[in-house]
Amino acid sequence: MTYYRLPLPTAFAPLGMRVDVHRVLDDLLPKPAAAWEPAADAREDATGYTIAIDLPGVAPEGVDVVAEEGTLVVRGVREPAPQGDGERTALAERRTGRFERRFRLPTQADLHDVTASAAHGVLTIRVAKALPAQPRRIVVQGPAQGTAPGAAPGEGRPDAPAMA
Numbered sequence: 001m002t003y004y005r006l007p008l009p010t011a012f013a014p015l016g017m018r019v020d021v022h023r024v025l026d027d028l029l030p031k032p033a034a035a036w037e038p039a040a041d042a043r044e045d046a047t048g049y050t051i052a053i054d055l056p057g058v059a060p061e062g063v064d065v066v067a068e069e070g071t072l073v074v075r076g077v078r079e080p081a082p083q084g085d086g087e088r089t090a091l092a093e094r095r096t097g098r099f100e101r102r103f104r105l106p107t108q109a110d111l112h113d114v115t116a117s118a119a120h121g122v123l124t125i126r127v128a129k130a131l132p133a134q135p136r137r138i139v140v141q142g143p144a145q146g147t148a149p150g151a152a153p154g155e156g157r158p159d160a161p162a163m164a
Contacts (some may be wrong), residue, residue, distance in 0.1 A: 035096070035097035036096075040103075047128060048109075050124065050127075051124070051127070053125070054122060056121030058078045058121075060123075061119040063113070071087045071105065073100065074125070108132075109127045109128075110128045114127050114128075
């Protein structure tokens, strides 16, 4: 098998950067409403689900977390780093702009018990599991005293109001 080494385009050679094919293709393809999707991990334990999302450089107040109809949506914006006077960007690999992630939650997820916290560039969302319905005994009541069998409640009693 023969391997070919492609030369770097001359524009990249002075910086010694390698060309990432995925980034080049991402720049060529049309962008969806969200410019990028942050990396995430999801875990499940006996009491719920934990989703950790990498959001370095994003302020917690700039993140919107919405739980509705079995879906958890996380969206926000990461602004580019400000440049000083006379500075120009020589390399920009960190994604900026709008982002959005959607997570389909299992049916046992309790969308009324969701918490979110951010620390060290990681947003952690905790979704509790709904408690399973517990069986309960229903007491079956017999007819009221003085009611004739098969009669509607109140019929056949002398003190019952007349039905029209």
